[in-house]
Amino acid sequence: MMMTERKPTTVGEMLTYEFLEPLEMTQSALARQMGVAPRVVNEICNNKRALSAETAIMLATVFGNTPDFWLNLQQKGDLWKAYHNEKSQKRIRRAHPIPLEAILEAELA
Template sequence: MRTLGYVTPGDVLREEFLEPLAISGRQLARDIGVAPNRISQLLKGERSVTAETALLLAKRFETSPEFWLNLQNSHDLEKARDKLSASGLSFPEWGPHSSVL
């Protein structure tokens, strides 16, 4: 079940790629050669972006696979941070390390 407040990779896929291009999830599945339920579950936030899915989405939408994997990692970190924070742990907001500025 999708938790309210979290932006999933599926949300980005739907809002930034599928809707503007008028592509259905079923059509995307055909385009990249996967089962329709794989895309449906991704769009519902019930499935994570795997390395394979990232490669297929990157090819289809002319992005990088890292774009899709970074979306998934950010989502996973946000959920984990909230879960651990609920148990009393606190975490700083991380930015770039001073050595990369």
């Protein structure tokens, strides 16, 4: 995956600006459609809550798209944060690839 410097659109931004606002739908109305507490939708819209697979399925059901659409947004944002976070980068740099020779030896054994 090619990582850009531009932060990807978050689930909250997409939900707010591309779905709720054009439909003139409130967070409370969406919460009722999803069958969740209004706090859940508010936290998603404000990027204070990550999506679960279950929530992605509910959003897909309400808006007629796919759970993958919502989870892909979540995943892109999570990966971007990891690549652009200094603390994460320190941890990531500790990982090293397994030498190809070791993989080939294991396959032949």
